[in-house]
Amino acid sequence: MKRTVVHYSDSAVFGGTERSIVHLLAGTDRSRWRAVLLHDVAASEELVREAQAAGAETSAAPTVRRKYDVSEFVRLAAAVRRLQPAVFHAHLHWPLAGKYGIMAAATARASVIVATAQLHVDLPPAGLVGTQHRVMTSAIDRYIAVSSHVAAALERRFSVPRDKITVIPNAVNLDAAGAAEPGLPANWPIRDGRPAVLILARLEPEKGVDVAIDAMTHLSDADLVIAGDGSLRAALEEHARAVGVDDRVHFLGHRTDVRALLRHAQALVLPSLREGLPLAVLEAMAAGVPVVATDIGGTREVVQHEHTGLLVPVNDSAAFADALRRTLTERDATARRVATARSLVQLEYSTDVVVSRVLALYDELLEAKRL
Numbered sequence: 001m002k003r004t005v006v007h008y009s010d011s012a013v014f015g016g017t018e019r020s021i022v023h024l025l026a027g028t029d030r031s032r033w034r035a036v037l038l039h040d041v042a043a044s045e046e047l048v049r050e051a052q053a054a055g056a057e058t059s060a061a062p063t064v065r066r067k068y069d070v071s072e073f074v075r076l077a078a079a080v081r082r083l084q085p086a087v088f089h090a091h092l093h094w095p096l097a098g099k100y101g102i103m104a105a106a107t108a109r110a111s112v113i114v115a116t117a118q119l120h121v122d123l124p125p126a127g128l129v130g131t132q133h134r135v136m137t138s139a140i141d142r143y144i145a146v147s148s149h150v151a152a153a154l155e156r157r158f159s160v161p162r163d164k165i166t167v168i169p170n171a172v173n174l175d176a177a178g179a180a181e182p183g184l185p186a187n188w189p190i191r192d193g194r195p196a197v198l199i200l201a202r203l204e205p206e207k208g209v210d211v212a213i214d215a216m217t218h219l220s221d222a223d224l225v226i227a228g229d230g231s232l233r234a235a236l237e238e239h240a241r242a243v244g245v246d247d248r249v250h251f252l253g254h255r256t257d258v259r260a261l262l263r264h265a266q267a268l269v270l271p272s273l274r275e276g277l278p279l280a281v282l283e284a285m286a287a288g289v290p291v292v293a294t295d296i297g298g299t300r301e302v303v304q305h306e307h308t309g310l311l312v313p314v315n316d317s318a319a320f321a322d323a324l325r326r327t328l329t330e331r332d333a334t335a336r337r338v339a340t341a342r343s344l345v346q347l348e349y350s351t352d353v354v355v356s357r358v359l360a361l362y363d364e365l366l367e368a369k370r371l
Helices: 016-027 045-053 070-083 099-107 126-139 148-158 209-218 233-242 258-263 279-286 317-329 331-348 351-368
Strands: 003-009 033-040 057-061 087-092 112-117 142-145 165-167 196-200 223-227 249-253 267-270 291-294 310-312
Touching: 003 016, 003 070, 003 099, 016 033, 016 045, 016 087, 016 279, 016 351, 033 045, 033 070, 045 057, 057 070, 070 099, 087 099, 087 351, 099 112, 099 126, 112 351, 126 148, 142 148, 142 351, 148 165, 196 209, 196 258, 196 279, 209 223, 209 233, 209 317, 223 258, 233 249, 258 279, 267 279, 267 317, 279 291, 279 331, 291 317, 310 317, 317 331
Parallel strands: 003 033, 003 087, 033 057, 087 112, 112 142, 142 165, 196 223, 196 267, 223 249, 267 291, 291 310
Antiparallel strands: none
């Protein structure tokens, strides 16, 4: 019997969380599962397009902005009920994301409710944050934490019972990692053979892009290519001018050709201040691109210092420059790290491996309810 899994997102952007949803949709066994993306009306067109390309049905969900939007909540619950999910799978880009969708699924009597926690943010207690999370947790049959770091934070900050959390990482498509077309990506800014250090990130405060720009003041023989957009773009462009590296820092804006960009990068840098489990790092490892990243959270679970990449302290631009210099010049050591990283991704983070674990969890939860 084919069952329905509804993947729910109330996000309006297309980043790592949304790419992870697409990977799950693409890898789901269609002989056993009908896969549906239930998305916010303000969702990125790219998310909807990629979900449809992955073979999923898509449906726009009514938006509940606050707890007093009773009529919209009723419409959202009705939308879930019409889809008749055996599994309702919410994807949380911050701790209270998806709360109205989760409660709507409970109201609609979804058989099993799963929530993937992508990122931990230390939210202040104002606004009854703890109470809201407890209510949301009461409706969830199982959290999927994308890293042990996120799992520990759910336990510590929100008192989620450990037996209600399963750690399953984000997935990366190994077949797609090598599928980029030859030739330069559109608007590729480097033509003279200089090394390209790539950032794949939204331009928001938590991504620490200014630290990578500062690192370029210590690293004169490479260029920084930034693929991403966000609220800080103008400020970051001005910062690059202010520190005198604007001729070597290139802003490409939001890009959909990640594989092509990685094909022409000599290193990926991720200077984030917090991460759950960064998909950009997994994509770089799968593509054979060396990684230099901040020593934080879930990042250190995949970037094992000196083995699968190099880690540096938070906000340390000089350390980033040193690690990038080593990556670009110590070719044998870098090649060994790249090979180890790709082996790790193949064993633990490929789409086949991760999706099979997620589907097995669905089966376990449904069997526990005799469904």
